[in-house]
Every structure is written in structure tokens, then in C-alpha cells.
Amino acid sequence: MRVAFAALAFLALAVQAHAADLTVAVKTPRGQPVTDAVVMVDGQGTARFDWPLVIEQKDMQFRPFMLVVPVGAAVAFPNHDTVRHHVYSFSGAKKFELKLYGKDETRSVTFDKSGIVAVGCNIHDSMVAFIRVVTTPFADKTGANGEARLRGVPAGQITLRVWHPYGKAAGGEVVRTVTLPATGGRQEVQLDLRTPVSHNHAY
Numbered sequence: 001m002r003v004a005f006a007a008l009a010f011l012a013l014a015v016q017a018h019a020a021d022l023t024v025a026v027k028t029p030r031g032q033p034v035t036d037a038v039v040m041v042d043g044q045g046t047a048r049f050d051w052p053l054v055i056e057q058k059d060m061q062f063r064p065f066m067l068v069v070p071v072g073a074a075v076a077f078p079n080h081d082t083v084r085h086h087v088y089s090f091s092g093a094k095k096f097e098l099k100l101y102g103k104d105e106t107r108s109v110t111f112d113k114s115g116i117v118a119v120g121c122n123i124h125d126s127m128v129a130f131i132r133v134v135t136t137p138f139a140d141k142t143g144a145n146g147e148a149r150l151r152g153v154p155a156g157q158i159t160l161r162v163w164h165p166y167g168k169a170a171g172g173e174v175v176r177t178v179t180l181p182a183t184g185g186r187q188e189v190q191l192d193l194r195t196p197v198s199h200n201h202a203y
Contacts, residue, residue, distance in 0.1 A: 018154060020154075020182055020184040021153070022158075024162065026148070027190055033142070033147070034146050034193065035142055035143065036065055036141055037146075039141065040161045042138075043138045047070030047134060053069055053073050053075045054078065055077055056077070057079045057087070059081070060081060062121075062127050065130065070137075071112060072110070072112055076107075077107050084101060084102045087121055088122055089119050090118075091118050092115065093111070114134060117132075118130055137152075138153050155182040159176075159177055160175070161176075162191060167193060
């Protein structure tokens with residue numbers, strides 16, 4: 001029994017030793033950084049992200065514009081505006097409707113299926129947000145500098161995915177198979193964007 005436990009402990013340490021960090025820089029063909037691109041590496045395991053699972057309504061906008069959540073996550077939708085909002089989605093990954101509610105009230109929705117969820121307000125058409133529901137524990141979104149950092153990715157050959165709701169690629173996603181060294185690595189991905197629209201019926 002002790003031998004078995006020792007073998008399992010050694011295996012766990014070996015897996016950790018071969019986990020590496022991956023930085024992904026996403027740019028347009030003109031070299032401009034792409035903000036709010038979702039960066040993912042295919043993988044197994046429980047996803048636990050350290051950012052708030054919240055999309056607030058403030059100054060007549062959804063904030064953040066892009067949220068990455070694991071399957072099964074409950075997302076809160078607090079209203080910080082002085083007007084009422086009617087939050088909804090017709091997306092296949094999650095259809096829901098949060099009927100009119102006012103300032104300092106909140107509602108929540110559980111996202112139990114992976115995929116893309118476009119969120120809108122039935123009263124204010126200019127309000128748009130997206131939720132990417134993922135099954136992988138290796139996911140993040142790019143910041144203002146166009147970069148995202150994935151930690152603890154298994155070294156070796158990996159499948160890297162970069163998605164943006166306004167990406168011109170099929171499904172808005174660019175997919176690459178790359179090799180990640182045990183010491184970590186950096187990838188640059190080019191993503192061409194189309195002009196944003198108020199409502200994205202593709203999702």
C-alpha cells in the first residue's frame with residue numbers, strides 16, 4: 001500500500017514538474033493588440049478561475065464585455081444603474097430572461113453547458129456582453145495589451161484556441177497545434193476583426 005501511495009505521489013510531482021506557463025499575444029494583421037479575446041488550451045480538470053463571476057450593469061453598459069466561466073458556474077447580474085434593465089440571451093448554449101429589475105437589485109444565472117452566450121438588454125439595444133463557458137481549466141482573456149497568460153499548462157503538444165465574437169475566422173476562432181516547452185513559452189496569434197454590431201445573431 002505504501003509503495004502504491006509513493007508511486008502516486010511521484011506521478012503527481014512529475015506532472016507538476018512538466019506544467020508550464022504560456023503567454024499568448026493576440027494582434028490584428030496591422031499589429032494592434034486585440035482586447036477581450038478568449039485564449040484556451042484544450043485540457044482536462046476542474047476549472048477554477050480567480051476573477052469575479054459577475055457582469056454588472058453600470059453606465060448603461062455591461063461590464064465586463066467578455067467573461068470566461070467554467071461549466072456549472074453561476075454568474076451574477078447586478079444592476080448599478082438608476083434605470084431598470086431586462087437582461088436576456090437567445091444563445092443555444094444558454095437561453096434565459098431576467099425581467100425588469102432596478103438599481104441595486106441582482107439576479108443570477110447558472111451556465112450548465114459549454115459554448116458562447118451573447119447577452120443583451122431588451123430595453124437598451126446598445127448593451128452587449130459575451131460569456132464563454134468552457135470545460136478546460138486553461139483559459140483566460142486578453143487585456144488591453146492583447147496578452148493572456150495561462151498557468152500550469154501541461155508541456156508538450158497542445159491545442160491552442162483564440163476566439164473573439166467579432167473575429168473574421170470561421171466561428172470567430174483561430175486554432176493552432178503548438179509545442180509548449182517545459183520551461184514555458186510565448187505564442188503570437190493574428191486575429192482579424194470585423195466591425196462590431198449591437199446584436200450578434202450568430203450566437
